[in-house]
Amino acid sequence: MVRRVLPTLGIATVYRAIKRGLEGGTLREVPLHGEPSRYEPAGLPHHHHFNCRSCHKVFDIHACPGSRLLRALTPRGYRLESHDLVLHGQCPSCAGASAT
Numbered sequence: 001m002v003r004r005v006l007p008t009l010g011i012a013t014v015y016r017a018i019k020r021g022l023e024g025g026t027l028r029e030v031p032l033h034g035e036p037s038r039y040e041p042a043g044l045p046h047h048h049h050f051n052c053r054s055c056h057k058v059f060d061i062h063a064c065p066g067s068r069l070l071r072a073l074t075p076r077g078y079r080l081e082s083h084d085l086v087l088h089g090q091c092p093s094c095a096g097a098s099a100t
């Protein structure tokens, strides 16, 4: 995405910047199943992600199943500390395109 704005930017420079951001705590990794990880600024309010299987875009979801539900899913004796949630499917424009 950055390369579209800065076409002369080398990919090695981008990876170096990402690595620095992760080490410095200004970036966090968004691991996706079966796709390259995405990165976002650290310290955003708690949220989740929707990964479109057609266009491979990742959308922020500003909703959470909530700690009560997640605690109910946690097996007895385990201590829940954090969670990641990625929804997979189709974004509105891809869902619309396949419906026609």
Ligand SMILES: [Zn+2]
Residues within 6 Å of the ligand: 052, 053, 054, 055, 056, 057, 090, 091, 092, 093, 094, 095
């Ligand atoms: Zn899509």
Ligand SMILES: [Zn+2]
Residues within 6 Å of the ligand: 046, 047, 048, 063, 064, 065, 066, 083, 085
């Ligand atoms: Zn959550």
